[in-house]
Amino acid sequence: MADAKVIPFDDDRSRGGAQRPPRRRSGPRRPGDGAKARDVKAVPSVPGRGHTDAAGGAAPGSTAAGGAAPGGVAPGVEPQAAEAGARGGSRAARRDTVPEQALPPEPRGGGGGGWDRRIAGGLAFLRRRLTGEYDVDEFGYDAELTDQVLMSLLRPIYDKYFRVEVKGIENIPADGGALIVANHSGTLPWDGLMMQVAVHDNHPHGRHLRLLAADLVFMLPVVNELARKAGHTLACAEDAGALLERGELVGVMPEGFKGIGKPFSERYKLQRFGRGGFVSTALRTGSPIVPCSIVGAEEIYPMIGNAKTLARVLGIPYFPLTPTFPWLGPLGALPLPTKWTIQFGEAIPTDGYPPEAAEDPMLMFNLTDQVREQIQHTLYKLLVQRRSVFF
Amino acid sequence: MGKVVLVTGVARQLGGRFVRRIQRDPEVERVVAVDAVPPEHHLGGADFVQADIRQPTITKVLAEHGVDTVVHMDVTGTALAGGSRGSVKETNVIGTMQLLGACQKSPRVKRLVVKSSTNVYGSAPRDPAVFTETTPPKSLPSGGFAKDTVEVEGYVRGFARRRPDVAVCVLRFANILGPAADSPLAEYFSLPVLPTVFGYDPRLQFVHEDDAVEVLRLASHEPQRGTLNSGTFNIAGEGLLLLSQCARRLGRPTLPVLLPAVTWVGAALRTLSVTDFSPEQIRLLTHGRVVATRQMRETLGFRPRYTTAEAFADFVRSRGPGLLPPAALAGAVDRIAALPLAGGGGKSGAGGVRRGADDSAHHSAN
Numbered sequence: 021m022a023d024a025k026v027i028p029f030d031d032d033r034s035r036g037g038a039q040r041p042p043r044r045r046s047g048p049r050r051p052g053d054g055a056k057a058r059d060v061k062a063v064p065s066v067p068g069r070g071h072t073d074a075a076g077g078a079a080p081g082s083t084a085a086g087g088a089a090p091g092g093v094a095p096g097v098e099p100q101a102a103e104a105g106a107r108g109g110s111r112a113a114r115r116d117t118v119p120e121q122a123l124p125p126e127p128r129g130g131g132g133g134g135w136d137r138r139i140a141g142g143l144a145f146l147r148r149r150l151t152g153e154y155d156v157d158e159f160g161y162d163a164e165l166t167d168q169v170l171m172s173l174l175r176p177i178y179d180k181y182f183r184v185e186v187k188g189i190e191n192i193p194a195d196g197g198a199l200i201v202a203n204h205s206g207t208l209p210w211d212g213l214m215m216q217v218a219v220h221d222n223h224p225h226g227r228h229l230r231l232l233a234a235d236l237v238f239m240l241p242v243v244n245e246l247a248r249k250a251g252h253t254l255a256c257a258e259d260a261g262a263l264l265e266r267g268e269l270v271g272v273m274p275e276g277f278k279g280i281g282k283p284f285s286e287r288y289k290l291q292r293f294g295r296g297g298f299v300s301t302a303l304r305t306g307s308p309i310v311p312c313s314i315v316g317a318e319e320i321y322p323m324i325g326n327a328k329t330l331a332r333v334l335g336i337p338y339f340p341l342t343p344t345f346p347w348l349g350p351l352g353a354l355p356l357p358t359k360w361t362i363q364f365g366e367a368i369p370t371d372g373y374p375p376e377a378a379e380d381p382m383l384m385f386n387l388t389d390q391v392r393e394q395i396q397h398t399l400y401k402l403l404v405q406r407r408s409v410f411f
Numbered sequence: 412m413g414k415v416v417l418v419t420g421v422a423r424q425l426g427g428r429f430v431r432r433i434q435r436d437p438e439v440e441r442v443v444a445v446d447a448v449p450p451e452h453h454l455g456g457a458d459f460v461q462a463d464i465r466q467p468t469i470t471k472v473l474a475e476h477g478v479d480t481v482v483h484m485d486v487t488g489t490a491l492a493g494g495s496r497g498s499v500k501e502t503n504v505i506g507t508m509q510l511l512g513a514c515q516k517s518p519r520v521k522r523l524v525v526k527s528s529t530n531v532y533g534s535a536p537r538d539p540a541v542f543t544e545t546t547p548p549k550s551l552p553s554g555g556f557a558k559d560t561v562e563v564e565g566y567v568r569g570f571a572r573r574r575p576d577v578a579v580c581v582l583r584f585a586n587i588l589g590p591a592a593d594s595p596l597a598e599y600f601s602l603p604v605l606p607t608v609f610g611y612d613p614r615l616q617f618v619h620e621d622d623a624v625e626v627l628r629l630a631s632h633e634p635q636r637g638t639l640n641s642g643t644f645n646i647a648g649e650g651l652l653l654l655s656q657c658a659r660r661l662g663r664p665t666l667p668v669l670l671p672a673v674t675w676v677g678a679a680l681r682t683l684s685v686t687d688f689s690p691e692q693i694r695l696l697t698h699g700r701v702v703a704t705r706q707m708r709e710t711l712g713f714r715p716r717y718t719t720a721e722a723f724a725d726f727v728r729s730r731g732p733g734l735l736p737p738a739a740l741a742g743a744v745d746r747i748a749a750l751p752l753a754g755g756g757g758k759s760g761a762g763g764v765r766r767g768a769d770d771s772a773h774h775s776a777n
Contacts, residue, residue, distance in 0.1 A: 156651065
């Protein structure tokens with residue numbers, strides 16, 4: 021069913037017109053998804069006017085709901101959400117709002133204690149950092165730094181900029197090793213980072229995703245340091261196998277540079293899935309494979325050209341030319357604020373195969389194809405449901 | 412009949428400690444300690460033989476004393492005193508060849524233990540995060556001590572093939588640290604300001620000296636029940652430390668240097684003979700290295716008493732405080748926490764703050 025004709029990317033506008041009903045359908049779906057939307061919905065149960073606000077926000081269109089959550093909250097209607105989102109709200113403003121909604125017991129427990137704790141927590145964090153008393157695992161993953169700093173830095177991009185919508189998080193097992201296989205796109209690996217935030221913030225058991233990254237990542241200064249601390253490691257069978265054996269959640273994007281550096285005209289067409297090494301690693305450890313489809317990353321940097329000579333000189337696999345990139349300088353490196361959807365598909369179990377299955381090339385190719393098809397299929401489905409690239 | 416153990420490289424701290432320790436084992440009858448220069452430390456009741464293992468005289472030493480166990484510890488990165496890099500390389504490579512040739516001639520030798528190093532894996536960004544004993548290095552070390560160890564291990568493998576009746580054990584040690592450590596890394600950590608490579612935070616693993624001596628002892632005796640002590644084993648303490656963590660625990664500030672400039676800084680430090688900043692050490696301090704120790708724990712049956720962090724803590728205790736002692740920094744943070752402004756009205760004591768911090772840590776964990 022999902023032939024190429026289903027995806028007329030270039031006329032999103034006309035398709036948007038043809039698909040009015042889906043737009044209507046997606047209206048009510050909006051408040052229910054995403055952590056941020058849940059915040060907005062949970063709080064209005066206190067004051068009466070919150071209801072109207074949320075309802076009014078949802079009805080006119082997605083922009084209002086998406087954008088209003090942070091913006092509309094700040095004036096002091098829902099201090100809880102404001103605190104969760106932008107912690108810029110001053111204490112004075114907070115004092116004002118406290119009597120207004122004093123009735124519902126705050127989940128943080130105890131009036132001004134929240135800020136004290138926050139500061140105390142920050143100082144304790146600083147203390148551990150300054151004295152070096154923290155743990156990293158053998159891959160260099162610094163759980164504390166990732167949780168407290170790196171994720172907090174990525175979250176605004178995830179929430180406000182790309183407005184990532186996550187579906188099918190329940191397909192990620194609650195414990196034990198699993199291999200999440202996703203499509204790769206967008207010139208810079210924002211999709212991997214967003215997937216990491218998506219799993220971290222949405223999974224009921226707060227699991228951490230350990231991404232496998234290209235060797236280029238570990239050659240670049242600063243980047244390699246941050247990648248290791250965020251729990252990424254080199255995409256090789258040894259590391260992937262070791263992580264899966266320890267029961268970690270491993271994320272891999274088997275398309276590699278072919279996927280991330282493909283021209284804009286080939287968007288959402290999956291490239292070859294490497295040599296299928298990820299399948300044999302999963303088979304060897306008996307870990308399920310969770311296919312993951314990411315929609316929205318393809319359009320953040322529309323790559324219309326590739327300066328191959330320059331890339332060779334710089335020693336990088338491609339040098340993207342986008343409508344903005346080299347021309348506007350650093351400003352051109354700003355990704356376009358597309359609307360993203362990350363869908364985790366149903367897990368494909370691999371523990372039913374005999375141990376020698378990892379050596380069977382035919383089975384490996386079949387499984388690789390199965391995963392690839394499933395991701396491509398989901399991509400098409402999500403694209404049909406998408407109303408526009410930016411909303 | 413007791414064993415006769417020959418130990419090379421006894422003029423170094425570790426060699427001397429090993430000689431003193433192994434004499435106390437009941438199954439050891441005699442210890443023959445060999446080095447080219449007389450040691451400054453005492454060797455207990457061991458017979459010291461001043462011999463250069465690069466010379467064929469070592470064959471005579473083996474035959475005269477009826478040696479049945481050879482512990483080869485003279486594979487080192489730095490010259491002892493006034494030696495040049497060339498002579499170190501010769502001792503490492505030619506010395507090992509001579510010693511192995513002598514062992515091959517001597518029918519009484521039953522066991523050979525070689526102190527190698529995890530340097531054989533090199534360190535490159537394209538390597539897997541954790542090396543097992545069978546991981547082939549992506550980029551072979553091109554020179555220096557790392558290349559020596561690769562060559563030494565090659566000769567040892569050849570010897571093991573030719574003399575299958577001899578139990579051969581190769582121990583690949585991570586960086587050995589401890590109060591008496593005299594390795595290049597220990598010298599590096601003694602600098603008042605640590606030059607680091609900008610944008611890299613290498614993962615490091617350490618072995619404590621005591622553990623190094625223990626594991627050498629374990630390897631030079633008969634294997635214990637259910638274990639096997641011939642083969643190649645990585646030896647490292649549990650866990651790892653990042654270089655930034657090491658610097659903070661030492662209380663020494665770091666000075667990030669851009670990668671191209673690091674070689675110049677290294678050369679300058681070497682010229683001033685402050686520390687030996689060899690290329691492989693720069694690579695270690697750029698990309699780091701972590702080895703898997705499952706074989707050590709499960710096959711060799713050795714459990715280090717010190718983790719990497721504990722070994723480093725012991726090393727830190729032996730050195731003087733740095734420019735930024737961690738205790739002072741922690742105290743400064745506590746003082747900030749005690750300020751009424753930051754700590755908030757009621758509970759201004761540091762204890763209260765720390766309790767609050769624990770609570771919030773729980774919050775974030777949930």
